[in-house]
Amino acid sequence: MMYIEKSEFEKVVDNYADVIYRCAYTICKNKSDAEDVVQETFIRYLSKTPKFDDESHRKAWLLRVAINLSKDLMKSFWRKNKTEISEYITDEKNEFEKCEIWEDIKRLPAKYRIVLELYYHEGYTIEEISKITRVKKSTVGDRLAKAKKLLGDLYKEV
Secondary structure (H helix, E strand, C coil), X not given: CCCCCHHHHHHHHHHHHHHHHHHHHXXXXXXXXXXXXXXXXXXXXXXXXXCCCCHHXXXXXXXXXXXXXXXXXXXXXXXXXXXXXXXXCCCCCCHHHHCCCHHHHHCCCHHHHHHHHHHHHCCCCHHHHHHHHCCCHHHHHHHHHHHHHHHHHXXXXX
């Protein structure tokens, strides 16, 4: 079994916790679930101790794990059968959550939210998003175009 040095792990957490959080929040749509996904992602990182070619490979791996964990959480029986309490609790939101367009993005299906997040906020190319999400490049491009169209239609109505 391979071990990761504490200082190396702390660097990874410092570098990628925010990115993973935003990715998870994009899918889960709430702070506590996104935080759980971040924690579980780093637990998997520690337990698997994968080898990476470079930092972009590490980041892609962490995002892939976060996406999978987020999707699994959204499909869970508990998640499908709970009542959302967040409507009754006020909480300070981070800058990402305060963004005016975020409320509209949250209403889009997860497949569109994640490509918007990775493309615009994280700066990934369509090809890189394709590898991370394991979806064809043409499908990623279509989802990106559809997401922009859906958002555009929302703002035309206003």
